[in-house]
Amino acid sequence: MRRRRQIKGRKTEGGLLELLYPPVCPFCGRVTAEDICDECRKKLKYIEEPRCMRCSKPLRSEEREYCYDCERHTHVYERGYALWMHCGDVQRAIYQFKYHNQRIYSRFFGKELLSRYGQAVKRWEITTIIPIPLSRKRRRIRGFNQAELLARELGRGLGIPVDAKNLVRVRDTSPQKKMDARGRSSNLKQAFAWRGKSRVFGNVLLIDDIYTTGSTIDAAARVLKRHGAGKIYFLTISIGQGY
Numbered sequence: 001m002r003r004r005r006q007i008k009g010r011k012t013e014g015g016l017l018e019l020l021y022p023p024v025c026p027f028c029g030r031v032t033a034e035d036i037c038d039e040c041r042k043k044l045k046y047i048e049e050p051r052c053m054r055c056s057k058p059l060r061s062e063e064r065e066y067c068y069d070c071e072r073h074t075h076v077y078e079r080g081y082a083l084w085m086h087c088g089d090v091q092r093a094i095y096q097f098k099y100h101n102q103r104i105y106s107r108f109f110g111k112e113l114l115s116r117y118g119q120a121v122k123r124w125e126i127t128t129i130i131p132i133p134l135s136r137k138r139r140r141i142r143g144f145n146q147a148e149l150l151a152r153e154l155g156r157g158l159g160i161p162v163d164a165k166n167l168v169r170v171r172d173t174s175p176q177k178k179m180d181a182r183g184r185s186s187n188l189k190q191a192f193a194w195r196g197k198s199r200v201f202g203n204v205l206l207i208d209d210i211y212t213t214g215s216t217i218d219a220a221a222r223v224l225k226r227h228g229a230g231k232i233y234f235l236t237i238s239i240g241q242g243y
């Protein structure tokens, strides 16, 4: 009974969203019947091999295994993937998604992540999908957490439970853009806390919109591991250039 109600609720929400926001291409904003217009589909460049075996940033040469960043820093997480580089149309689409209330884009991004990396997630034997949380304040201002919307799409597609409640952001960290790597990780120390009554069980897939240096994923992974998690993996829509 409860299950049936949930499914019904989801449908209603979807219909309402489509009514409020006619489907537009996330990359150019033109109205389109598809998830993405033909022109942008042709232009879209996915991150391909050779790429970093840790964070998936593209590498210049096949001989290297890790990017400059991952060669110098040990990460807490195991491995992760992003779809595209964070620049141009992708950057604009994510900006619209987060700051212009285009939460409908989560469907397209979720679908892309599923089709490119669904198999990888299955190999990783994930027990729980956890979105990187926003602080309560930021969540209130934005009205939604973009990472949570993505996590729900993936959870639905893969049949893996999503926990968007127990990992919380206890410190509202200042925008990360202006900081170097060291500033970022000290800024993120104690940014997250685990509020779950029980310990974390099994391997966790963390979801975020952008991966920059990995310090956010690492900070969250550290907290989860301290509370019993096994291996930590991540998926993001985009990834920044190497630092």
Ligand SMILES: [Zn+2]
Residues within 6 Å of the ligand: 025, 026, 027, 028, 029, 030, 036, 037, 038, 039, 040, 041
């Ligand atoms: Zn387009």
Ligand SMILES: [Zn+2]
Residues within 6 Å of the ligand: 052, 053, 054, 055, 056, 057, 066, 067, 068, 069, 070, 071
């Ligand atoms: Zn890397």
